[in-house]
Amino acid sequence: MKDNQTTPPANFEPLTEEETQSHFEKLWAGDPLARDQIIHGNMHWIRRAVDEMDNQSTIPAEAFLAAGRKGLTAAVDAFSDPKHRFSPNDHLQGCYAGWWVMLQFSKLAHAHGYACNHAG
Structure with a gap:
């Protein structure tokens, strides 16, 4: 499966x-497949x-x-410590994956001429 695919198959909940x-343990x-x-x-x-970010920039949601x-x-490829929370609760903060996602959002925004702060 390609890494740039954004729509998961219907059977993924x-x-x-x-x-x-549990899936990390399998991986x-x-x-x-995990x-x-x-x-x-x-x-x-x-x-x-x-x-939640919709209409806050001219960058398409698909991007x-x-x-x-x-x-x-x-984040999945780098995660190695099950003692840390991988997924967020309500926001992208306070979890391992959120940092990686926010970094990519910031890079995208910067590439489109937006100034932003990120953890990178």
């Missing part, structure tokens, strides 16, 4: 933090963040979704 951790044990399940199962909060997916994919 949002994952809870516990389900995400670390060698299950290659990676896609984590990515698709966490796209719902990226979509929610993009919806933010692609950037969010890129950040989420990087």
Whole structure:
């Protein structure tokens, strides 16, 4: 599956933090499908963040979704400590994946001429 795909297949439901951790355990044990399940199962909060940003810039929502997916994919590939929270609760802050997603959102905004602060 391509990393730039933004729409998950219909059979992927949002994952809870516990389900995400379970899929990480499968991924670390060698299950290659677990990676896609984590990515698709966490796209719902990226979509929610993009919806909340709607009409705040001239950057298309699709570009933010692609950037969010890129950040989420990087987070999945780099995550290695189950003691830390991977997915956010209500905002993109306070979790491992949120930092990676916000970094990609900031890079996208900067590439379109917007000034922004990010953690990178």
